[in-house]
Amino acid sequence: MKRSIARLVTGAPASGTAATADAAAAPPPAAAGRRRGSIAIRGLRKTFGDAVVYDGLDLDLPQGRFISVFGPNGCGKSTLINMISGLMAMDAGSVLYDGRTIGETRISYVFQNYREALFPWLRAIDNIHYPLKVLGMPRRRREERVARLLAEFDVRIDINAYPYTLSGGQQQTVSILRALVTDPEVLFLDEPFSALDYEMTLFMREQIQKIYMKTGTTTLLVSHDLEEAVQLADSVLLLTRRPTRVAEMVDIDLPWPRTARITTHPRFVDLKRHCLDVFWNEVKGR
Numbered sequence: 340m341k342r343s344i345a346r347l348v349t350g351a352p353a354s355g356t357a358a359t360a361d362a363a364a365a366p367p368p369a370a371a372g373r374r375r376g377s378i379a380i381r382g383l384r385k386t387f388g389d390a391v392v393y394d395g396l397d398l399d400l401p402q403g404r405f406i407s408v409f410g411p412n413g414c415g416k417s418t419l420i421n422m423i424s425g426l427m428a429m430d431a432g433s434v435l436y437d438g439r440t441i442g443e444t445r446i447s448y449v450f451q452n453y454r455e456a457l458f459p460w461l462r463a464i465d466n467i468h469y470p471l472k473v474l475g476m477p478r479r480r481r482e483e484r485v486a487r488l489l490a491e492f493d494v495r496i497d498i499n500a501y502p503y504t505l506s507g508g509q510q511q512t513v514s515i516l517r518a519l520v521t522d523p524e525v526l527f528l529d530e531p532f533s534a535l536d537y538e539m540t541l542f543m544r545e546q547i548q549k550i551y552m553k554t555g556t557t558t559l560l561v562s563h564d565l566e567e568a569v570q571l572a573d574s575v576l577l578l579t580r581r582p583t584r585v586a587e588m589v590d591i592d593l594p595w596p597r598t599a600r601i602t603t604h605p606r607f608v609d610l611k612r613h614c615l616d617v618f619w620n621e622v623k624g625r
């Protein structure tokens with residue numbers, strides 16, 4: 340588990356860190372060059388004591404897409420992305436990224452609790468440098484890479500500050516930048532904005548969209564907020580209660596970018612209502 344967490348911070352495949360350092364130096368792929376193929380999940384099983392969470396889940400998640408995961412409390416949203424990202428062991432099953440194992444794929448993970456995720460003894464800038472440093476990238480190349488990243492996302496934070504002096508949203512921005520610095524192929528986010536106030540949440544939704552539109556990185560976002568799940572995603576993965584199955588994968592055919600105003604658009608309201616109906620059927624229907 341410790342090794343997995345180190346890997347999530349560095350984003351490195353399990354083998355060949357030197358090759359990864361080179362890959363990490365590459366600029367993020369343009370959205371036009373986004374990945375194709377899919378993340379293929381087969382026969383996924385997971386049980387905690389008497390609680391059967393997954394009992395043979397099969398699922399294909401398209402790469403190069405933004406997918407929100409939404410479902411009842413405790414249905415296994417975090418468990419799902421933790422297993423897909425390799426952070427948690429499966430009881431049985433397999434996950435292949437375009438035919439490759441997780442160990443052969445560059446991933447990053449943004450945790451809900453940014454206060455515990457950032458290294459408090461490192462300044463914001465050194466937190467962002469950290470994964471590249473672990474990968475052994477020389478200082479000058481790291482500095483170039485980080486400068487490019489900060490410029491791309493127009494970051495207006497005192498990057499020389501220590502995390503405790505930054506606001507929650509600023510700290511979570513630093514976490515997200517740290518996750519992006521290795522140019523991951525897949526980005527996992529587990530309720531990353533749930534500890535932020537509404538204004539900051541709206542701002543962060545814009546930031547994450549900007550990143551997605553620029554990089555086309557496959558993104559899996561767990562959200563407990565249906566508005567957020569619909570606003571940000573190409574598809575919303577709706578899950579059932581345990582033992583958990585896919586209730587529906589809903590395509591969100593709204594144009595990008597999606598500002599806060601889109602949440603009042605009739606098509607948005609229709610899509611959200613549909614997702615809510617599926618959710619309520621699941622929660623109340625038994």
Ligand SMILES: Nc1ncnc2c1ncn2[C@@H]1O[C@H](COP(=O)(O)OP(=O)(O)OP(=O)(O)O)[C@@H](O)[C@H]1O
Pocket residue numbers: 387390392411412413414415416417418419563
């Ligand atoms: N490490 C663990 N040990 C025991 N039970 C666990 C563990 N992790 C998760 N569970 C149980 O598995 C189920 C799914 O948990 P998980 O955290 O994945 O759900 P979730 O959908 O993310 O929930 P929430 O909406 O509260 O974030 C829950 O019943 C939870 O109690």
Ligand SMILES: [Mg+2]
Pocket residue numbers: 416417418561
């Ligand atoms: Mg969870």
